[in-house]
Amino acid sequence: MRTTIGIGLLGAGTVGGTLLRRLVGDHEAILAKTGLDLQVRRVAVRDPAKARSFELPAELLTTDPRAVVEDPGVDLVVEVMGGREPAGELVAAALAAGKPVVTANKELIADRGAELIELAAERGVPLLFEAAVGGGIPIIRPLSETLAGEQIRRVAGIVNGTTNFVLTRMTEEGAELSEALAEAQRLGYAEADPTADVDGHDAAAKAAILASLAFGVWVPGDRVDREGIGDLDRIDVVYAAKLGYVVKLLAIAERVGEVVSARVHPAMVPVDHPLASIRGATNAIFIEGPSIDELLFAGPGAGGEPTASAVLGDVIDAARETLAGAQVAPRIRFGEGSLVDPGSVETKWYVRLDVEDRPGVLAQVAGAFGDADVSIEAVWQEGTGEDAVLLIVTHRAPERAQRAAVAALEALEVVRRVGATIRVQSDGP
Ligand SMILES: NC(=O)c1ccc[n+]([C@@H]2O[C@H](COP(=O)([O-])OP(=O)(O)OC[C@H]3O[C@@H](n4cnc5c(N)ncnc54)[C@H](OP(=O)(O)O)[C@@H]3O)[C@@H](O)[C@H]2O)c1
Structure with missing residues (x-):
């Protein structure tokens, strides 16, 4: 049975360089544990003269990332170059050629994920991106598989x-x-x-x-x-x-x-x-x-070692599926749905005000909140004399109402400045 998978890397920087060291240095351990013979076949970098933390036969390095994707010896492409383009084009080309792709690129997935996931599904190959969120923390697989x-x-x-x-x-x-x-x-x-x-x-x-x-x-x-x-x-x-x-x-x-x-x-x-x-x-x-x-x-949400560990896990997963030879069903399908109007999201707010320190100020401030339908949970006063600071925590209210209250406060003569507004987390994490 075939156990060898040729791997092409797009990028060999912080994450890619660490991944390369692991693929070469841990080759025997990975083979023993998974039965997979993972062979690095081509690596694209921008500057081949740069000092590297890994050793690689010079003929494997190229400055042409297309050459990696198109190399017939490359069965699986790892995109760790970052940025939207040319990473997006290259990932799309690899998938279109029926090659599985592993990427750590959150920017690309957040931008073109739906299209790329659909392309991968059409070709029946995996597109995995565990490292795109949380670096070394397994979160994508639990979300899309374990908790499906x-x-x-x-x-x-x-x-x-x-x-x-x-x-x-x-x-x-x-x-x-x-x-x-x-x-x-x-x-x-x-x-x-x-x-x-x-x-x-x-x-x-x-x-x-x-x-x-x-x-x-x-x-x-x-x-x-x-x-x-x-x-x-x-x-x-x-x-x-x-x-x-x-x-x-x-x-x-x-x-x-x-x-x-x-x-x-x-x-x-x-x-x-x-x-x-x-x-x-x-x-x-x-x-x-x-x-x-x-x-x-x-x-650890970032760093070469933790992130490369997540990428390597995806490489092993994608290599297994490739060797199994079956068409890979997409791990997730996207349906219809809409996004909330941000103005309707309810949270508590902390508001810091620089106010004049004289009788009646608090009543005017409370009035501004009340008129916007925001109720106050607690008020603290810091300092006295010319420059009093009021710290206010409101009850939960829609963002639109909180913003209306802040606009009303800014219009009050007794309020010198709305110094800060910060949401207060009150319901779960
Ligand atoms: N670093 C982290 O902790 C971390 C954590 C999670 C996710 N990520 C993601 O992982 C990806 C890689 O990050 P990184 O920190 O490893 O980046 P990096 O250190 O800047 O490495 C980028 C690599 O890609 C190569 N490259 C860039 N553009 C290229 C081009 N047009 N043609 C050929 N090679 C090109 C660079 O070549 P040279 O070496 O010659 O410059 C370098 O080897 C990004 O998507 C990032 O968001 C990183």
């Missing part, structure tokens, strides 16, 4: 290690956002250009993938309601701690009645909630459903 029969209510958690590292430093060391970000860059947790992390694009792509798999309704990455941590002020992290919360960047996918909500935003999480204790670059994701109640997946 569960009526999932919600998937929520911390899916971006860079911002969690930054928020942890702000919480524990009192660091400013810019200082914590610079430290994350120094330690290699953040890119030179951290926009994708800080502005929540990376988390939004992951939220889109989680929502799509959880609810069987395709949610494109650009339809995720997104707010990053760029505007977060250190002082609100300090106030959050005083009020019994920790600020986290959450990705949330939930069913709201008949529709789906997919969103990313900073949120104050109660200090005794399991997500509050997820520190540094760790990721943690809850899945909730009627039969499973709550499942928590946590671990």
